[in-house]
Amino acid sequence: MIRLSRDFFNRSTVQVAQELLGKRLTFKGISGVVTETEAYTGLDDPASHAHRGPTPRAEIMFGEPGYTYVYFIYGMYHCLNIVTEPEGSPGAVLIRGLRLPNQHLNGPGKICKALGITKEHHGLDLVSHPDFYMSEGDSPVVYQATPRIGIKRATDKLWRFVMRG
DNA sequence: AACAGGATGCAA
């Protein structure tokens, strides 16, 4: 198992979103392959929580890369993101799809519900956490870029990445 | 295609 390093996340958000496809996410012994991601940046991205600056909710997006950003939405669901870019430069990748041995979780709310991820798991360091981490996958990945889902602003950006094959 | 569910953050 080759764990993803701090340097992996310490790059442009779009690049990390693309390269996270095919990587393995492990949480408390449950492990799956990332099949779908979305990139969210900062001041240049009106769809990003970091768009208005480091508010309490979005503050972690401005911090060190490799940490989890978990937010609660629509009164029911949690969404898991991973912070990207150097400290001080906001960015995060939303995990939207995960393939487990026996099922495909499509949608960020379903992933958190299935794995039991809540705000309790916000701000954890995936680079050093004992049972919450990301590691290398098996093979190179072909992906497709599309508009992001569920947003009304910046729909022109093709920052949703879906694994093919 | 429409909407209920019903917490949270932020603008006012």
Place this chain on the structure above:
DNA sequence: TGCATCCTGTTT
């Protein structure tokens, strides 16, 4: 206070 929201299952 009020309202829009990085969602999803269920019902027209």
